[in-house]
Amino acid sequence: MPKTVVMAKGRVEAFSDGVFAVAITLLILDIAVGEDVGNGDLLHSLGQLWFNYLAYAISFLTIGVMWVNHHNVFSMLANVDHGLLYRNLFLMAVVSFVPFPTSVLSRYVHGHGSANMRTAVVLYGLTMVALAVAFTLLWGYVYRSANIRNADINDKTVRAEFVRSAAGTGLYTLATVIALFVPVLSLALFALLVVSFAFARPGTRAT
Amino acid sequence: MPKTVVMAKGRVEAFSDGVFAVAITLLILDIAVGEDVGNGDLLHSLGQLWFNYLAYAISFLTIGVMWVNHHNVFSMLANVDHGLLYRNLFLMAVVSFVPFPTSVLSRYVHGHGSANMRTAVVLYGLTMVALAVAFTLLWGYVYRSANIRNADINDKTVRAEFVRSAAGTGLYTLATVIALFVPVLSLALFALLVVSFAFARPGTRAT
Amino acid sequence: MPKTVVMAKGRVEAFSDGVFAVAITLLILDIAVGEDVGNGDLLHSLGQLWFNYLAYAISFLTIGVMWVNHHNVFSMLANVDHGLLYRNLFLMAVVSFVPFPTSVLSRYVHGHGSANMRTAVVLYGLTMVALAVAFTLLWGYVYRSANIRNADINDKTVRAEFVRSAAGTGLYTLATVIALFVPVLSLALFALLVVSFAFARPGTRAT
């Protein structure tokens, strides 16, 4: 069996920071007003974008929280091996994907029929589930790989993060299932979840 | 009460540098000529974009000055905690937002009616106010958090920056209110403010 | 004859990480649904993008594997000289180019006629060949330039990587030639190749 490649974590962090930064900044490309707005109507047009602003805020905060989470994972690592690298790449693929469901959601959340709205919310929810799954896989791998962790990180700390991620996966799955019946409640839950992840940070980790 | 996460500032700087770099480079996507320009008319079409070039220059310089400011904040920090992290994330959200009002301003500043022009200038002004508020929050937090500062940074230095930011917020608010009555004067003030922030740098800080 | 410029590798890595991160994140801009989807039809529209998702996944994984490969090259270097710099720049040009053939492939792989499909697959294949050639040039240069390598890297290790790259070039060329006759088989080979490059990592290198 071939041994795994082990690399310093610096470049993995730099690449990941780049992906996070580009994905979070591309979100703005989805906010635009048309070319042919009659005089005095620009204010109205800007107002009609209210949901785009809200979706921008939620997705921005979501990617931001993921970035903080990502930092948390890497602060516990001494090195990166092959298995972690590809789990990280999967996470990056989902992070880069976020602008697409955000765009669909902004466009179809109102004025295009309730069936489309439901579809848009479910697509967004599935992406949130994929983000949570990606983090659960990452934490699970760190839990099983004591050899790539910093010496002072014990199993208990990592297991707590793994459980947290798995619980997040469950909550996002629940919110996505709810979207099949009451999409607007589901949206409120997505906003609530990201805000609570942002504020309720139990762990302490001084790197 | 949970303790706050404390992290090294390196990755926060790297992520922020990425957001600044992407946002400042996306500004160019707003400058374009149409497909169907008759022979000999390209020069004229390029000339009609004069305000796009000007808006590009002002927004570029604004984000550039913000980046210098951001460096100034972080040069005073030894560590980053949870509270600073989310205040920094709010600033990043506003920085990423800048290409949108710049785009609206470029398009509606002339030839689309005075009411639309006023709306576009006010939207731009509100974004400038939000930038100034984000910095004021950041400096205010650094002022209250001696524990994350470098040992050689005293309260007086930080308070001076906080006051500077608060004054900037006031000036941008004033310029935005003026936009309701004389939009073109407001635009001149935005340009003047960013140029004066770029050149009149009173503090000295050797990192 | 002028001597070559020798520079530290840190900035070359930072610039390259930026290019990889932007190119990999721009791939998502190619996935979008139209504006005028009737009520209840959004699900169908999203389903019709199945090949866009697949192309996104393949190209994302391809750029990701290239990034791992790139890290592998640079982990063996102590310095970067002028010759390596421009070979790296050629690689960056090909990496930045990937979103274009991915976009063409997504659009023309079905529903636009078999001749167009074949063209799209060949274009994609040629880009893969160019990527493999760029890496072969890079490894060949590292093999010939013992003076820029880390002291503990011997010729044998580098030659193994060079041979691997050359073999990859051969395989991608073969898959591209196959595209002229059975495009769909060629696509399956591109997916198979990138997955096998991702999983079958024989070398070991602890940086």
Next chain:
Amino acid sequence: MPKTVVMAKGRVEAFSDGVFAVAITLLILDIAVGEDVGNGDLLHSLGQLWFNYLAYAISFLTIGVMWVNHHNVFSMLANVDHGLLYRNLFLMAVVSFVPFPTSVLSRYVHGHGSANMRTAVVLYGLTMVALAVAFTLLWGYVYRSANIRNADINDKTVRAEFVRSAAGTGLYTLATVIALFVPVLSLALFALLVVSFAFARPGTRAT
């Protein structure tokens, strides 16, 4: 007179690397085929983009050479002061601008009339002149500011680079003036200039 801010050069390099990486990667967004290409016509459509590929190659190489140049400037610095920071920001503004004239050139270089072609080439040339001017300002500033340079860098080395940049400015200005009369010759000169800057690197600098 206020003292100037002095900062470590690390973050200025990181921000600049980000701008270079984003600008160089955005160039690909200008290469695209239309939606409605009939069966068997995709190959022809791709062929018609030949000038887009060429413009991509020239602009990519130009930004790449500028990046190498930029590295060269910073390898001679120990610190960055306020004056250098804003000269660097001006350079970044021009680098970010490059995708626009590249796009105009790709579109109007043939099939849209000779007057438009001349305009497009002159616009591209003026951008090249602005790049050369930005570097000349940067080198001139480094020449006058011995206090921010590395101790082992003497005036002679810096003056040689300054003269080189000034000569580059002259050559690009000449090529741009030629564009007014024989645009196609001017284009050949732009390609020749960037290739010769890439290959003929007289200085030696081991950082």
